[in-house]
Amino acid sequence: MKINLDLHTHTVYSHGKGTIEENAVSAKEKGLYGIAITDHGFSHPAFGMRRKKVAKMRRECDLAEQKTGVKVLLGIESNIRGRDGTIDVKPSDYENLDVVLAGVHKFIFYKTVGDFGKLLLKNMLHDKFKIKASDKLIKYNTECYVNAVKNNPIDVLTHVGFGCVCDAVEVAKACADYGTLFEISTKKTHLTDEEWQKVIETGVNFVVDSDAHSVDRIGDTALACELFKRVNFPIDRIKNIDGQIPTLRFTEFKQKHGIK
16 A cells, blocks of 8 residues: 555654655655645644745745655645634635645644533543543534534545544444544554544545654554554545545635635
8 A cells, every 4th residue: 555645744844754745755656646834833832833834834835846846735734723613714714725734733822711621621531541431522522523523615625533433323423514634644543443444435535654763664554554454444445545546615606716
């Protein structure tokens, strides 16, 4: 199995170790068609992207593509900030981006105090201290994911369920309905084999992404290959491997609304 377009890579613009050009060079060496530079979202105070640097990132993506011949898309791994699905990408950001990913991350600027209490604190109690998640927390987390997909033109939902226990089937159904791809991360295990099987049954489409924070992991597939030995994924629904290039929801949204 080979990734053609790795849609989830990080650089020094968040807390990755490589530059945009170094990520592109690594992708070229590994025979990838392309990569997306998707550094962490604006609402992360410690290592999120900064809007004032987006123009510079765009120039570096263009230069890296010219030098390597690898397609280099500028994107973001935005943060889901609360129950209503708010992410830290605004419509005013759309013209500067090619790809929008979204996931749940810790220690960001949350939408409300209540979201801080649930999306961070209660999930940390479950994840770090193994306190059983209540039905209310699972429902809340699920609504965060589902509303993010409904209310934003998200291309890929990243590492669903990692540190944020949810009803993965309901999240996958929303992704299938709205054309958002469901990520199979090769950086972290985020669902059980049983959950993956139920997610597959929803008909959702997938991508395999490295979530690379170092250049050596660009295009990595090892964890996915191990997963595929245990769970029977429909390969034709994994839209960025073995010659496939995914149709991106955000691209279609921009075309529909005349955003360049």
